[in-house]
Amino acid sequence: MRGVTIIGIGSTPFGVLEGKSLKEIATIACLDAINDAGIDKNDIDAFYLGNYISGILVNQETIAPLIANSLGLRKDIACTKVEGACCSGGIACRHGFLLISGGFCDIVLVAGVEKMTSASTEKNTAAIASGMDWEQEGKTGLTFPGFFALVAQRYMYEYGCKMDHISSVCVKNRSNGVKNPRARFRKEVTLEDVLKGKQIVDPLRLHDCCPVSDGAAALVLCRSDWADKFTKKPIDILGAGQGLGTSTAYEMPNLVSIGATVEAARQAYKMSGIKPGDVDVVELHDCFSIAEVVDCEDLGFFEKGRGAFAAFDGETRIGGKIPINPSGGLLSKGHPVGATGAGQMYEICKQLRGEHENQVKDAEIGLVHNLGGSGAVSTVHILRRR
Amino acid sequence: MRGVTIIGIGSTPFGVLEGKSLKEIATIACLDAINDAGIDKNDIDAFYLGNYISGILVNQETIAPLIANSLGLRKDIACTKVEGACCSGGIACRHGFLLISGGFCDIVLVAGVEKMTSASTEKNTAAIASGMDWEQEGKTGLTFPGFFALVAQRYMYEYGCKMDHISSVCVKNRSNGVKNPRARFRKEVTLEDVLKGKQIVDPLRLHDCCPVSDGAAALVLCRSDWADKFTKKPIDILGAGQGLGTSTAYEMPNLVSIGATVEAARQAYKMSGIKPGDVDVVELHDCFSIAEVVDCEDLGFFEKGRGAFAAFDGETRIGGKIPINPSGGLLSKGHPVGATGAGQMYEICKQLRGEHENQVKDAEIGLVHNLGGSGAVSTVHILRRR
Numbered sequence: 001m002r003g004v005t006i007i008g009i010g011s012t013p014f015g016v017l018e019g020k021s022l023k024e025i026a027t028i029a030c031l032d033a034i035n036d037a038g039i040d041k042n043d044i045d046a047f048y049l050g051n052y053i054s055g056i057l058v059n060q061e062t063i064a065p066l067i068a069n070s071l072g073l074r075k076d077i078a079c080t081k082v083e084g085a086c087c088s089g090g091i092a093c094r095h096g097f098l099l100i101s102g103g104f105c106d107i108v109l110v111a112g113v114e115k116m117t118s119a120s121t122e123k124n125t126a127a128i129a130s131g132m133d134w135e136q137e138g139k140t141g142l143t144f145p146g147f148f149a150l151v152a153q154r155y156m157y158e159y160g161c162k163m164d165h166i167s168s169v170c171v172k173n174r175s176n177g178v179k180n181p182r183a184r185f186r187k188e189v190t191l192e193d194v195l196k197g198k199q200i201v202d203p204l205r206l207h208d209c210c211p212v213s214d215g216a217a218a219l220v221l222c223r224s225d226w227a228d229k230f231t232k233k234p235i236d237i238l239g240a241g242q243g244l245g246t247s248t249a250y251e252m253p254n255l256v257s258i259g260a261t262v263e264a265a266r267q268a269y270k271m272s273g274i275k276p277g278d279v280d281v282v283e284l285h286d287c288f289s290i291a292e293v294v295d296c297e298d299l300g301f302f303e304k305g306r307g308a309f310a311a312f313d314g315e316t317r318i319g320g321k322i323p324i325n326p327s328g329g330l331l332s333k334g335h336p337v338g339a340t341g342a343g344q345m346y347e348i349c350k351q352l353r354g355e356h357e358n359q360v361k362d363a364e365i366g367l368v369h370n371l372g373g374s375g376a377v378s379t380v381h382i383l384r385r386r
Numbered sequence: 387m388r389g390v391t392i393i394g395i396g397s398t399p400f401g402v403l404e405g406k407s408l409k410e411i412a413t414i415a416c417l418d419a420i421n422d423a424g425i426d427k428n429d430i431d432a433f434y435l436g437n438y439i440s441g442i443l444v445n446q447e448t449i450a451p452l453i454a455n456s457l458g459l460r461k462d463i464a465c466t467k468v469e470g471a472c473c474s475g476g477i478a479c480r481h482g483f484l485l486i487s488g489g490f491c492d493i494v495l496v497a498g499v500e501k502m503t504s505a506s507t508e509k510n511t512a513a514i515a516s517g518m519d520w521e522q523e524g525k526t527g528l529t530f531p532g533f534f535a536l537v538a539q540r541y542m543y544e545y546g547c548k549m550d551h552i553s554s555v556c557v558k559n560r561s562n563g564v565k566n567p568r569a570r571f572r573k574e575v576t577l578e579d580v581l582k583g584k585q586i587v588d589p590l591r592l593h594d595c596c597p598v599s600d601g602a603a604a605l606v607l608c609r610s611d612w613a614d615k616f617t618k619k620p621i622d623i624l625g626a627g628q629g630l631g632t633s634t635a636y637e638m639p640n641l642v643s644i645g646a647t648v649e650a651a652r653q654a655y656k657m658s659g660i661k662p663g664d665v666d667v668v669e670l671h672d673c674f675s676i677a678e679v680v681d682c683e684d685l686g687f688f689e690k691g692r693g694a695f696a697a698f699d700g701e702t703r704i705g706g707k708i709p710i711n712p713s714g715g716l717l718s719k720g721h722p723v724g725a726t727g728a729g730q731m732y733e734i735c736k737q738l739r740g741e742h743e744n745q746v747k748d749a750e751i752g753l754v755h756n757l758g759g760s761g762a763v764s765t766v767h768i769l770r771r772r
Contacts, residue, residue: 055516062471065646083447126445247448247451373448
């Protein structure tokens, strides 16, 4: 298998991108990545686009060819949308990795995109719930906030922590987001703000939940032996994993662990030879504060039951044991669902290049974790600067 | 690159599958393929599912994990939905081929599924139009029947044929469908019936258009050197291509040729070393009668302008120069949009095994062509019995 290296990155801001269509924001992020890589668009051998609910929200499917034509890519390349709920962007990245690794392509453009804020809250709520098993749980009224509220309740019961501990994730991530120009929310919040916020689903309050957003991010992947031709800051993909979880809450053997994350991490660690203790910086899927807590344990950074206390104790801040979501995470950046996975890769590349607005000093190895559905699918990528 | 072989096939009937959900019909087709292959479900190393508009029509996304869990597949495998409008099934097949060919997997389950008939005609019309460039052409009112009507008008203008010639495709395909238990329509029609049918978009009439349908089809792909362990009738995939076309009618250099088809065919012929004259049987994307005419030319079976006359002269019937759509095609079988590409592969496998209900005698080499959007994306697979 050939090595794969990230040679270009691009992103729109995440947030309310008024007046800009799905096609426009995806095109902007892709052009940004192509320009950053210094390649010609005709060098691109395949295009993978992660997207979740553009069909429901803006009645636009077949969007990989659509964006490819907007960019003017070659006609002899395969342009494919992949979907795995909020993990769509991560799945797109992994497919770019596979096609270069397997020798099918030399350079692949991968991206993620979602346009959400032009649709009503009701429409977004129903659309996002299409990521659950609609027949079994979705139509009963269980939404993702509801699902993660169950996880939080069980987590507190199992491990004796309080929302003070879990919600400290929000305080950290909102503080991190202040410096990130791509983040939707750039104001600090206090723990008191969070705990007194509007209740969404008990025990989750407003700041415990990430906001729907518009956004797109893109990466240019390249066979590793060509990377030096294009960039002085190559970022190698050392490992890529994709795991399957349950599609319903009731099937989960354990509400406080997401099997798909554990499996994706196992694969990525094995492929890369990296251990959790080697990782310098992490972007993980904090769609809710409790998600970050569970994720950071499932990824091996803390023992089960320690994640919330670790956040509360500052161990996941920049300068702490393991900096998590220095970008501000989904809680600050916003969560354009199909774009998030690619956006997380963008943020870690900025860190490993030493170019992040909220830089983790001397970061050399980074981990990216993306999650979709009620824990139905997850990808983990492990990256290293040369 | 390793060889890839189809060792198992499964399909539901296509049509109105009342009382059966998306999940159920996909599960049935997949179990059918797994049983046919004689593998254990734990032998499956990855799962690709083609689907186009389940989000819009039945509010269900993240369906690759959903179906995988319904089947009880292993948790360490990647389960991914791919979308490229009506070409989604073909794209899923090509991804299974790539992952085995590249050495990532030994056995891959691929499937396509769509559940359409539970939604209203209006909802289906809007949903299918999401495959166009919605901003530029979809919302102006151009639908796929409208698009192919433009193609038909131009075709008649360019080549001096009449709807008598083009609609003879319907007569042939409906005749073929009579013997196919998976076909939605199993009654013959006369050319007069077609020409006097209800006008849909001038010059296309009712029988010129395929019907929306429910359906699922699945295939088990295996590394070629293992195939004999499982089946006495292995079908090798000799070539797989995927091409990009334009996303709008106005960008097409020529309304009477679909660039994505030409490109996908070029790739598949090159990879396989097969020429059009070597092919014994074809399943191609006859979403409208005119589509079959244009496709059979773009695939190299007839010169430009000859396709409609060839159909009229019986050259594409069983026993003719090149039998096209002996299954009845989309015009008879119905077109569950995300399932069609996998269903076409199923039909050709049955032919090459010598087991088809409407058998082409001694068929050894088959070609499968799937098309999505306004010619935005196409796949071509070339198969051969051992």
